[in-house]
Amino acid sequence: MSGLSIQNISMRFDLPNGSSVQALQNVSLDLKPGELMSVLGPSGCGKTTLLNIVAGFLAPTDGKIVMNGHTVTGPDAERGMVFQQGALFEWMDVRSNVSFGPRMKGQSEAQWGAHVDHLLDVTGLGGFKDKAIYELSGGMQQRVALARCLANDPDVILMDEPLGALDALTREKMQGLVLKLWKETGKTIILITHSVEEALLLGERLLVMAPRPGRIHKEYRLPFADMGVGADLRDVKKAEGYASTREEILEMIWDMEEEIMGRTEAEK
Amino acid sequence: MTGLIILLVYVAIFVGSFFLIRALVRRTTNDFTSLKTVTFGDESAVTSNRSASIISVLTIFLIWGAFTGSNWIPSFLHAPGPFVGDTSFTYTLEAADGSRDDATVHVRVVGFGEETANFEVDPGDGFAKDDAVSMNASRSTTILFDRNDEIKRSDDARVVAINGEAIGPDTDLTLDVGRFALTDKGAISFAPPSGLQMEPIWLPPPEAVVSRVIEISNDGYRDSTLWRHLGYSLFRVVAGFFFGALLGIPLGYAMGLSNWFRGWFEPIVEFMRPVPPLALIPLVIIWFGIGETGKIILLFLASLWIMAIAARAGVSGVNITKVHAAYSLGASKFQIMRHVIVPNSLPEIFTGARVAMGVCWGTVVAAELVAASEGAGMMIMVASKFQLTDIVLMGIILIGVIGFGIDILMRKIERTLVPWKGRS
Secondary structure, eight states: OOSEEEEEEEEEEEOTTSOEEEEEEEEEEEEOTTOEEEEEOOTTSSHHHHHHHHHTSSOOSEEEEEETTEEOOSOOTTEEEEOSSSOSOTTSBHHHHHTHHHHHTTOOHHHHHHHHHHHHHHTTOGGGTTOBGGGSOHHHHHHHHHHHHHHTOOSEEEEESTTTTSOHHHHHHHHHHHHHHHHHHOOEEEEEOSOHHHHHHHOSEEEEEETTTTEEEEEEEOSHHHHHTTSOHHHHTTSTTHHHHHHHHHHHHHHHHHHHHHHHHHHO | OHHHHHHHHHHHHHHHHHHHHHHHOOOOOOOTGGGOSOOTTOGGGOOOOHHHHHHHHHHHHHHHHHTTTOTTSOGGGSOOOOOOEEEEEEEEEEOTTSOEEEEEEEEEEEOTTOOOOOOOOOOOSSSSOOEEEEEETTOOEEEOGGGSOSSOGGGTOEEEEETTEEOBTTBOEEOSSOEEEEOTTSOEEEEOOOOSOOOTTTSOOHHHHHHHHHHHHHHOBTTBOHHHHHHHHHHHHHHHHHHHHHHHHHHHHHHHHOHHHHHHHHHHHHHHTTSOHHHHHHHHHHHHTTSHHHHHHHHHHHHHHHHHHHHHHHHHTSOHHHHHHHHHTTOOHHHHIIIIIHHHHHHHHHHHHHHHHHHHHHHHHHHHHHSOSSSHHHHHHHHHHTTOHHHHHHHHHHHHHHHHHHHHHHHHHHHHHOTTTTOO
16 A cells, blocks of 8 residues: 555644644545645644654654555655755755765665766756855755755655745746656655645645644645646646636635634634 | 053044044945945944054054163154163251251162162262262162261251252152152152153063063073973863863763753753853862863863853754754664764854863963963963063963964864854
8 A cells, every 4th residue: 555644633732831732633635646735724724733744753642644554653764855944954065965865875876876966957956066055045955955855765755835935936937846846756745835826836636724723624636737747837827727716715715814813803 | 640641642543543544545445335325333334444453553562662662662752761861969958056068969870670880979078078879760769968978967967958949857859850858867868750661570661572582482481491381281271172072062962962961961061151160270279289180170171061052052053954854864863963963063063162262271371370380371470470571471462362373273173164154
């Protein structure tokens, strides 16, 4: 049984003042190999908590994650992670960052060299191999983070707002890159984002989560990711159904936000 | 008084050179900073003015030289020196019967530290005879004027005037020749004008300090050459710091990585950190004596806590996403330690090392002041007991230069080893 199965996950934090927060309640879903799922939701809906549980950084209070037939108990190279920023190693140059995973496995350069150099070329970093991380722009740094994750050849890639800190133009380029890499490598990807457009463009499946307690609100299956592979993403935005779905989801999230605000007002 | 004059001169040079440099140096560059119109309040627009630094250092040497009569400074810049040379004054002696007679005292004033030599003058006539006195500059001397007089103080004769000005047991006299007073027994106390220059015993001129450096580096002081003294101090600092870092860094890592270690050592570290190392000197001397062991243990203790806290801060400062990323890439705990935590903590450790080296250097000098048979601190302490101010000054300058050098060296190493510091 391959793929990723999230089985009835609940997460409750106890706060120092004695109360507790239900960050996630009974979240279940299955991902088949090669699926790209984007996750949307207002702040506080538990998206990042869910991702951290899947990555193995947090243990859920209930439920379990089953990956390739075994239960997840901690982080592992089979589940790679791309962070928003700050996860690169400044003391290594670009190539050493990208080859970190294979090197930690004890592979020699003969084993990883060609693969790493290929990834560097694919992500447009071919000319920056020996640069220090702090010499790169934000977009370049995220390319390094993507390449580093791919070089380790994980089964699932977890992306926690990987493009959130980038400017609009760089972001659009990077979205195209993510789609290209997804098709070329056939990886299973979970992508968390704040941007409805990004979720629509990249998500083969799109999960909208609701807050308090964090839960799955609605799931979509969308054609736009497949359309976008190798195409101009601006054309995809003109495709049939794109605008209406975007409005629908925006409305949904607006309502959730307003509900939170109303509830917070009432609590006061 | 002299201090106030020095301060005024210093302020005058500070202000004067500011306006001079501003008038002379036109803005020649158009870099970004020089184009800023708002500079007051913008710390990044404030850079160290190179001319000011150079003039500042030169001013110190200039004032030092001017007020010590240095040969390195043209003599028209010298502060008025003490009177040196031959001078004379006339005293009026009144005998018990009221008759008066004048006699002249010839005074030969020789420079600081020179030998005085007696000389003879013609005694002249009358019952008060002329005298000859030899003395050092900036000193006062008691003139027993009546040793050759025909009527002496024991005959109830007394001095009533100097150069025609009345003087009495309670009336002091300040003339161009110098200051006069009468002692309880009626002898003349005379001090020629002392000028504004410092005596070498308070502040020797720069060239005296330099010649001391040369002399002591060749011949040594207290059985050891200068380099041996400084070498001992440096050796103690390096050894103490080495052992402090050797134990402190792993301790800090352990405290940053394990609850048990942190709980166990936190009370000790937090207690020892605010204890100044200088306060440990007496205890260290009681326990280990004044030899090398005690000194190195003292410096070990001085650097241990600083390095432990720096290493702990380095571990705490690691961005958790880096650790998460490394785990997700399949790194083991040991690999995360080796490839993430240690390199990530290096900037903090270097900051700590710079502080620790500074503290150790200060502590070693203080420890040597208390007790040592070699070392920079011991050298200036012993010299001060013999009032060898030039050696004391030389020691202080060398200690400052070496401390400065250590810091520059540490910064160089830091820039080479952790180029990413402050740029992530």
